[in-house]
Amino acid sequence: MSERDDIHGGTPAGEGRPYAATYHRGPVILRGQMIPSDSTTANLLKPEASTDWLHMDPWRVLRIQAEFVDGFGALAELGPAVSVFGSARIAHDAPGYRAAERMGRLLAEQGVAVITGGGPGVMEAANKGAALAGGKSVGLGIELPHEQGINDYVNLGMSFRYFFVRKTMFVKYSSGVIICPGGFGTLDEMFEVLTLVQTHKVTSMPVVLFGRDYWDGLLDWIEGPVADSGMISALDPSLVTVTDDVDEAVRVASGAINA
Structure with a gap:
């Protein structure tokens, strides 16, 4: 089992499960090719030149709230x-x-x-x-x-x-x-x-x-x-x-x- 599998509680593929690892992003579960290479905290702290995120649906939810x-x-x-x-x-x-x-x-x-x-x-x-x-x-x-x-x-x-x-x-x-x-x-x-x-x-x-x-x-x-x-x-x-x-x-x- 790789270090990534161990951290995320996964099991090696081929042992009755199609994916070797599970990644949790809040309530969202990601596996296989859907596992990101970044993290939520890293994205928050990353310098961002573009302001496109201000017009995305998750941000609109906060405005609605x-x-x-x-x-x-x-x-x-x-x-x-x-x-x-x-x-x-x-x-x-x-x-x-x-x-x-x-x-x-x-x-x-x-x-x-x-x-x-x-x-x-x-x-x-x-x-x-x-x-x-x-x-x-x-x-x-x-x-x-x-x-x-x-x-x-x-x-x-x-x-x-x-x-x-x-x-x-x-x-x-x-x-x-x-x-x-x-x-x-x-x-x-x-x-x-x-x-x-x-x-x-x-x-x-x-x-x-x-x-x-x-x-x-x-x-x-x-x-x-x-x-x-x-x-x-x-x-x-x-x-x-x-x-x-x-x-x-x-x-x-x-x-x-x-x-």
Whole structure:
């Protein structure tokens, strides 16, 4: 047996085993031609001119971990909260903007924090309502090619690299959601929450769709062709409330908090 075999607890090839040595690199087991000529410690201490390693998947895992740690640390003591989702594209004088601003104010007056994506439009409006009412106004932004930045009415803000980390924060720290009219991002957030509720990955999450004219067509399609084709189980009507009434939206979304 060679010195290498002895160090790694191997046995000579040909004695019932195909490989003479086993090399352990953390939880990874390497044998035969997969055994490296270097070591983890040697690689750590080796001078490295290239910075390509900064963009490799193992390093990304650390950035992802750091985002979770920062998010949990920032929001753990937030208290009861409701997330308000909706389009970034509506104007300040649009009815939807005024409705979202009122939602933020009503929630803040109950001592409920308002969480949004931190951008303009519906998000800004809900943050504005909460901030001007003296409440907690949270914006969880996302790094995008066309940076929108965090709106001026956020008093607790974070910007994330990864959508899935950001979504975790929305769900983990919200006791209910109000979903105003919006595009792909809003639809993504809506279906994410509905999937978690329908599959019981969250224990209780009131979901309010604000704006009947906007949402009825989508719900007709889900409850019609999608359900009729057997693609989904029947959507529990108690899981979703559709309304045009701001007061009802706030009451339902914060119901689990005030129960």
